[in-house]
Amino acid sequence: MSVTAVAVQQALVAVADPADAIHLQRFFKTGPGEYGEGDVFLGVRVPATRAVAKQFAELPLSEIDVLLDSPVHEHRMAALVILNAAMAMAMKPRTNDAAAQERIVACYLGAVRRGRVNNWDLVDISAENILGPWLSTRPRDLLFQLAQRDSLWERRVALLSTFAFIKAGDPTTTFALCERLLDDRRDLIQKAVGWMLREVGKRIDRTLLLNFLDQHAAEMGRTALSYATEHLEGPVRQRYRDMR
16 A cells, blocks of 8 residues: 555545535634635545544655645644654654654644644644643743744644643643633634633642632633633532623
């Protein structure tokens, strides 16, 4: 089997459903003025995309880059799934290939900065699996740089990367980024802020979340606050929502 970007594209076409393409283009807001404006879908669902990506685990980074620059959403999704697997392999204790990790991160950041990781599903499937593990033992200045950009997607990448830290029991970077992005009222940033805060409360310590909300609930957007508090008991949830 040929291990090239073209071969991946052909494999995706073979499992595509045109009816699904119509649905996905609506679901991912690809119309004029919407956040996914202009994105193109073949009609391949995520499980099928993952199955195709698994067949091309040895795809070189140069070919992954070709997929990442494609206008087709599923091409970019497949590229990110392959990149995730490559990062996981490079970070295994028995492998611990620092040079490979650097190359993978450079490939990923290049795509992020070119605006190719440009929908919430692409961000959410990749940030915590690539930048998150890589930055777990490194300074995290990069995430604060991304959070300063105007790009919706770069900001969401910064936030979602911290999911890896939350799962490891460290909420510090999540809190710092959420504080910086509280004023960003774009829906997909609001949802990411609330989601990450909620996960701190669920996975690490509810008291940490409550302390954050005591300080910031009054300045949070309605969507972020709703997401952050949705798992709390009704009276507690309502108390924070009444602070707005």
